[in-house]
Amino acid sequence: MISAPIQSEWLKTRKRPLTLWVTGILLVVVVLYPPFMVGLSKICAVDTSQGLRIMIGTPPKEMSSIAQQMRDQVTLPDVIVTTLGVAASVSRLLMVILGAMLAGSEFAWGTARHLVGRTRDRRAFVGGKLAVILGLTLLLLVAALALGLLSGSGLTPVVRDRVTWDFLTPGLFLRLPLALLFAALTVVPYALLAFTITLVTRSTATGLSLGLLTLIIGEPIFAQILASLPAPWNELVYYTPTACIGILKGWMGTLIGGAAPDHVGRSVVVLLGYSLALAGLAFASFRQRELTA
Known part of the structure; x- marks a missing residue:
């Protein structure tokens, strides 16, 4: 029961050399990225009277004390914003993976069928899966926000006698759901990218690899190239x-x-335009597949 889908996916992937190359590059990036970031964290820049000095190793004590002062000045509202931003960043990575897996998951097809009223229309199934992606995105954001605020990295360090609860105004509770929707909007395009690539190529490995490569490497480099243009x-x-x-x-x-x-x-x-364009491409891919079936 478990080996058959894995074998089928491997056979589809093996017929696409590009997929194997992309997957290999992704594995290299994933393996090398953590030690690279650890090494980068040991590099600190100090602005002195002689200019900018780059040092490798433990930051000086004065820099550590400044960082501690900044942490001491953090308030609970700051934690809400920071945690929501971190949750969105983590959710983007998770939803790229889930977006690719959802495209080939029979369990997700059953969930989609239930959402659209047990219809046999395959394009309606795609709509149901898109609803599953949005629901999972919101669930991840809410869960990450709650865990971040209640864990030691969130609420505990900043609740002191000097912190007041004046910020808990009606306006905050009206804005927080909107902020959650905006955070979801920053996640959904990446999930749809992996989802659509998987549908078009009919390979989960291709959707997963290209989605992660776009998120980690492709888009930041492309943004830097655009920013450097005249x-x-x-x-x-x-x-x-x-x-x-x-x-x-x-x-x-x-x-x-x-x-x-x-x-x-x-x-x-x-962001809505990117999401709708990718969703439309997913629907078009299924329509073309039905016409040629």
């Missing part, structure tokens, strides 16, 4: 998901009374 072409960087996500994260800072950044509406429209 004006006005460098303005195109603001239409990348990375830039839109940064703007929405800044909007989440309004939970603690800050001013909303510019272009929030544009970022919402861009």
Whole structure:
């Protein structure tokens, strides 16, 4: 029961050399990324009167004390915003994996069939799966937010006598659901990317590999290339998901009374456009498959 789907997926993947290359590159990145980040964390820059000095090793004591002072000034509203941003980042990685797996999961097909009323329309199944993706995204964000606030890394270090509860206003409770939806909007396009690639290529490994490579490497490099272009072409960087996500994260800072950044509406429209385009491609792929079946 378990070996048959794995064998089928391997046979589909083995026929696509590009998939094997992409999967191999992904494995190399995953293996090398943690030690690279550990080594990078040992590098600190100190601005001195002689200029910028790069040091490798343990940061000086004065830098550690400054970091401790910054941690001591963190308040509970700050933790809400920070935790929500971290939850969205982690959820993007998880939903790329889940998006690819959902495209080939018979269990997910059964869930989709139940959502759309037990219809036999395969395109309706795709709609049901998209609903599953959105539901899982919101569930992950809410769970991560709750765990982050209640764990030692969230609520415990910042609850002191000096912290007041004045920020618990009706406006906060009205904004928090909207912030959750915006956080979900920063996650869903990546899940749909892996989901759609899996449907088009009929290979879960391809959808998973290309989705993760786009998230970890492809999009950041593409955004840097756009930002380095001469004006006005460098303005195109603001239409990348990375830039839109940064703007929405800044909007989440309004939970603690800050001013909303510019272009929030544009970022919402861009991310919605990416999501709808990928969903439309998924539907079109299934329609073409039905016509040629």
